[in-house]
Amino acid sequence: MKAHTLAIVGCGKLAHIVVxxxxxxxxxxYKLIGSYSRSFEKAEELANKVNRSKRGYSCKPCHGFDELLQLKPDYIVETASPSAFREMAIPALKNGSSIVxxxxxxxxxxxxxxxxxxxxxxxNSRVHLASGAIGGFDVMRTIALMEQxxxxxxxxxxxxxxxxTKVYEDALQTEKREVFKGDAKxxxxxxPTQVNVAVAAALASVGPENIKVSINSIPDYVGDDHRIEIKGEQIHAIIDVYSKTAQIAGWSVVNTLRNIVSPIVF
Structure with a gap:
């Protein structure tokens, strides 16, 4: 099978998991042929990791996103931020590159x-939404199709x-509190970088303006717990995922990339 060419935008810890x-x-x-980050040093570090491994091809660290697009990657992995995705999505798709x-x-x-x-x-390109720190997209989408x-x-x-964030105050270090209640939008x-998973759950089900979101701060709490509850006339489903670190998000990108090329798709 011909290897797909891959590039990465955002070269932090999650990108290193993919590499x-x-x-x-x-x-x-896949062949990783390009990397780009706000910090060229980070892009270079990621590329060097590939180049030192002597895979039979080279990964180019890029000074700008336009330079990355010139490599014509089949897929671009984005692990930067929603603002970065807003900047790069349309040019990438017009370039013929699909996005994870x-x-x-x-x-x-x-x-x-x-x-x-x-x-x-x-x-003729696609945007693949990696599950990040949650799961159950298939269940949510199925129920949303099935019934209100x-x-x-x-x-x-x-x-x-x-x-x-605007909600932070020192009292949260000792006081448990609901710091947000509203919809995903x-x-x-x-x-901006804390609740991508809430938007993912919303897009998979009832939409960003219809999902009810509650964010709770707990003193000394380590990691994140995300609980999604979907209720219809016939179905009641709960998806609850605790993650001690953000590593699951990087591995969800790996899983998505494997799924794209797999002959058997979950």
């Missing part, structure tokens, strides 16, 4: 969602990840 999986031959159908993204929060904007969808259709339902998304996290606006 390490590739170097362990868990992604045998973790920054699903950007798609809470209905107009942007429609533009992405139309651009992908017109250019209500969906709630409840997140638990420690106060420290909230420090750069409101949530992603307030927490």
């Amino acid at each position: 390490d999986a590739l170097l362990k031959d868990l992604l045998p159908n 993204t973790l920054s699903i929060g950007a798609l809470a904007d209905a107009d942007f969602y429609e533009t992405v969808q139309q651009t992908a259709l017109e250019n 339902s209500t969906v709630t998304f409840t997140a638990k996290k420690g106060p420290n990840p909230l420090k750069k 409101e949530a992603i606006a307030l927490f």
Whole structure:
């Protein structure tokens, strides 16, 4: 089977998980040919990891996204941020590159969602939404097709990840509190990098403006717990995923890439 060419945008810890999986031959159908990050040093570090392994091809660290597009990758993995995804999605799709993204929060904007969808259709490319730190997309989509339902998304996290958000105050270090209640569109606006999973659950079910989101800060809490409950007339499903670190998000990208080329698809 011909290897698909791959590039990565955003070269932090999650991108390194994808590269390490590739170097362990868990992604045998891909060649990583390019990397790009806001910090060129990070892009270079990622590329060097591939180049030192002597895979029979080279990975180019890029100074700009346009330079990455010139490599014409079949797939671009995006592990940066919703704002980065907003900047790169349309040019990438027009370039004929499909995208695997973790920054699903950007798609809470209905107009942007429609533009992405139309651009992908017109250019024979696709956007694959990696599951990140949750799961159960298949169940949610099936129930949403089957019957009207209500969906709630409840997140638990420690106060420290909230420090750069408007809801943070020192009292959260000792006081358990619900810091947000609303829908997914409101949530992603307030927490640009914290609740991509809430938007993912919404897109898989009732939509960003119809899902009920609750974010709770708990003193000394380590990791994240995401609980999705979907209720219809016939079906009641609960998906509850606790993750001590963010590593599951990187591995969900690896799983998505494997699924794309697998002859048997879950």
